[in-house]
Amino acid sequence: MTTLDTPVLTIDGPSGSGKGTISRLVARKLGWHYLDSGALYRAVGVAAGWGDIDLADPAALVRCTFDTEIGFRDEGDELRVLVNGQDATDELRTETAGAAASAIAAIPEVRAALKDRQRAFRQPPGLVADGRDMGTVIFPDAAHKVFLTASAEERAERRYKQLNDKGVPVTLAGLLREILARDARDASRAVAPLRPAEDAVRIDTTGLGIDEVVDRVLALMPARPVGPGA
Ligand SMILES: Nc1ncnc2c1ncn2[C@@H]1O[C@H](COP(=O)(O)OP(=O)(O)OP(=O)(O)O)[C@@H](O)[C@H]1O
Ligand SMILES: Nc1ccn([C@H]2C[C@H](O)[C@@H](COP(=O)(O)O)O2)c(=O)n1
Numbered sequence: 398m399t400t401l402d403t404p405v406l407t408i409d410g411p412s413g414s415g416k417g418t419i420s421r422l423v424a425r426k427l428g429w430h431y432l433d434s435g436a437l438y439r440a441v442g443v444a445a446g447w448g449d450i451d452l453a454d455p456a457a458l459v460r461c462t463f464d465t466e467i468g469f470r471d472e473g474d475e476l477r478v479l480v481n482g483q484d485a486t487d488e489l490r491t492e493t494a495g496a497a498a499s500a501i502a503a504i505p506e507v508r509a510a511l512k513d514r515q516r517a518f519r520q521p522p523g524l525v526a527d528g529r530d531m532g533t534v535i536f537p538d539a540a541h542k543v544f545l546t547a548s549a550e551e552r553a554e555r556r557y558k559q560l561n562d563k564g565v566p567v568t569l570a571g572l573l574r575e576i577l578a579r580d581a582r583d584a585s586r587a588v589a590p591l592r593p594a595e596d597a598v599r600i601d602t603t604g605l606g607i608d609e610v611v612d613r614v615l616a617l618m619p620a621r622p623v624g625p626g627a
Contacts, residue, residue, distance in 0.1 A: 413552030
């Protein structure tokens with residue numbers, strides 16, 4: 398199987414729609430690789446912060462994109478992200494890093510610089526890729542495309558619970574504001590804006606549990622062989 402024959406399932410959607418959670422679980426069930434493309438943009442944002450690079454300086458941010466080494470370490474229930482060899486997972490997951498990533502992601506040259514790194518994840522036996530433009534720009538030929546949504550209120554509540562469980566002090570109203578601002582920025586940028594691919598299946602996850610969403614996504618995939626050796 399060549400890289401281009403390798404099947405891809407893209408899962409795009411706005412912040413908090415559950416892309417990461419669902420993609421990882423589906424990838425595990427299928428035995429496929431997983432790409433968290435948002436982590437690449439977040440990693441560049443974090444590296445820029447470490448280097449005191451101004452988020453309003455596109456040329457410096459593009460240089461930073463080329464210079465930043467980004468690695469992933471799968472620890473079963475968590476994907477750790479290494480930025481220039483340093484574990485930056487916790488810093489990466491903050492809303493501040495998300496907002497920085499969203500700002501950086503509007504720079505066309507940054508997006509171009511990350512294109513090949515994302516496509517390199519397409520390896521046999523298959524890839525589940527989550528982000529904003531997986532189905533529209535990075536893997537337009539993907540055989541399977543999903544666009545996850547959920548109401549902004551439910552997404553804020555999910556994030557509130559997630560951060561509260563980790564002991565991070567946040568307010569629901571503040572998270573809702575940040576989610577709406579990030580949605581607006583990601584959907585309105587000129588290059589690769591957040592939008593469903595025309596051939597994507599949309600799943601509104603409002604009121605659905607994680608297992609239910611995983612089942613709906615897997616139901617879109619062709620039946621896999623069963624039995625000994627499968
Ligand atoms: N269907 C669901 N029902 C309830 N909670 C969910 C569901 N899907 C995801 N969650 C929870 O919502 C939170 C956010 O999910 P996740 O990080 O996967 O979203 P995301 O779309 O990848 O967000 P981001 O783009 O900001 O990284 C997590 O705590 C996750 O466990
Ligand atoms: N394919 C992608 C992935 C991410 N981004 C930008 C926009 C997001 O707000 C930010 C963080 O992503 P997340 O970790 O929340 O999925 O990165 C993008 O433009 N394209």
